[in-house]
Amino acid sequence: MALRRWMLASIVAVFVAVAVGGITRLTESGLSITEWKPVSGALPPSGDAAWALELEKFRQIPQASATHAGITMAQFKWIYWWEWFHRNVARTVGLVFAIPWLMFMVQRRIPRSLQLRLTALPLLTLGQGALGWYMVKSGLVERISVSAYRLTAHLGLALGILAVAVWTYSELRERSAEERSEPVRTSRQWRLALVSTATLLGVTVLSGGFVAGLRGGKIFNEFPLMGGQVVPPGYATLTPWWSNAFENPAAAQFHHRLLALTVTAFVLTLAWRARQAALPQAVRRAVMAFGAVITVQLVVGITTLLLAVPVPLGVLHQFTGVLALTAALIATQRAQV
Incomplete structure (x- = not known):
């Protein structure tokens, strides 16, 4: 069933996003990009001047002089690429939820009983992106790390999205003849x-x-x-x-x-x-x-x-x-x- 395959793809996408988010956190990479550009941010810096500007922006935040004191360009690129990859994985997750949803809605292939629930998924994913930036902002001015409250909220919303997808996937499974009888x-x-x-x-x-x-x-x-x-x-x-x-x-x-x-x-x-x-x-x-x-x-x-x-x-x-x-x-x- 197409809806079930969509839910499975969504579950896999969330798993990947959670894993990459974990790597980003554990490598202290999450604050390396100090701006939120939902569209243009999908492209990395091009050229030495652009990289130098990104490094200079990073050096203005407290974490740069604490956790990453004395960071070199090569070291900065390492953490920058992880956060850039994390954000693009998040963008991809949004597309995995939004594009099939739009297609299925136009084709009227989503049962009425599931329309509200499945419409919530792309909206929650959009909210997850905004919440992710809200989390990052907490570590850019006075702190050397993000707020634990906001980090946990970011994780919680990801788990909520996953829960909806997993529950729906399980509901849509085809029961075997043995189970039906x-x-x-x-x-x-x-x-x-x-x-x-x-x-x-x-x-x-x-x-x-x-x-x-x-x-x-x-x-x-x-x-x-x-x-x-x-x-x-x-x-x-x-x-x-x-x-x-x-x-x-x-x-x-x-x-x-x-x-x-x-x-x-x-x-x-x-x-x-x-x-x-x-x-x-x-x-x-x-x-x-x-x-x-x-x-x-x-x-x-x-x-x-x-x-x-x-x-x-x-x-x-x-x-x-x-x-x-x-x-x-x-x-x-x-x-x-």
């Missing part, structure tokens, strides 16, 4: 358990946004304790108390760990119980796949932490986190049938 239906308890677990996983992934924004993965590179304690030193040093969760790197990492361990325990419990539970085969397979992905995610997360977030593992951790959320959404959607 299967009398077993998912119980209300299982549906509630999967919705709750998927929601908790979403919160966990977003908490990782604050860890990333605060550079929280660079401290307490040990497991399972933090600084030799269960609750890390410096956990509640900020006032008001609630700001620690969003502005204190130690607290952000502690919360992310706690949430990750909790959601992993929930998912593995569901996977264990699904083996013998009265569930449709499609739901059982989806829950088991969810359990496998969350296990990989936990192992990758702990390894990434112990090694102080090397770029390849940091990107892999972000990628598998999004993959786990995708598995959660598919399992939850299939349980609704």
Whole structure:
């Protein structure tokens, strides 16, 4: 089905954008382009004079004299190309959502029940671009990095776009004859358990946004304790108390760990119980796949932490986190049938 292929292409596009965004963040490349030019910015600088101007603009922001002190032209080009590539991937994602949507709407191939939802996708992608620039702006004047709040909001909107695409893709799948004839239906308890677990996983992934924004993965590179304690030193040093969760790197990492361990325990419990539970085969397979992905995610997360977030593992951790959320959404959607 054409709509399903479109959703699959959209899911792949979001995955690529998230992975490239992770590389851009981990290589400290995100502030290398100090202007937002949605159309003309698709072209890179041409000639030595243009490159010199871009470097001069970059040297005016606080990060240039801190994180990138003494940067050379060759080093600047390296980080510039990553951010340029990130922005063009984002533009491509927008086209992947917008062009098929326009074509399907003109051809009246989108069912009425899906029109509002699928119309939201290109609009949300446009909003994601604006939110990305709003995030970048936070690191251009007084800060040497972007706001953790805005970074997490940028990640959250990407996950929201992905959720709509994944849910729709799962809804549009063609059910096999075996599934259509299967009398077993998912119980209300299982549906509630999967919705709750998927929601908790979403919160966990977003908490990782604050860890990333605060550079929280660079401290307490040990497991399972933090600084030799269960609750890390410096956990509640900020006032008001609630700001620690969003502005204190130690607290952000502690919360992310706690949430990750909790959601992993929930998912593995569901996977264990699904083996013998009265569930449709499609739901059982989806829950088991969810359990496998969350296990990989936990192992990758702990390894990434112990090694102080090397770029390849940091990107892999972000990628598998999004993959786990995708598995959660598919399992939850299939349980609704």
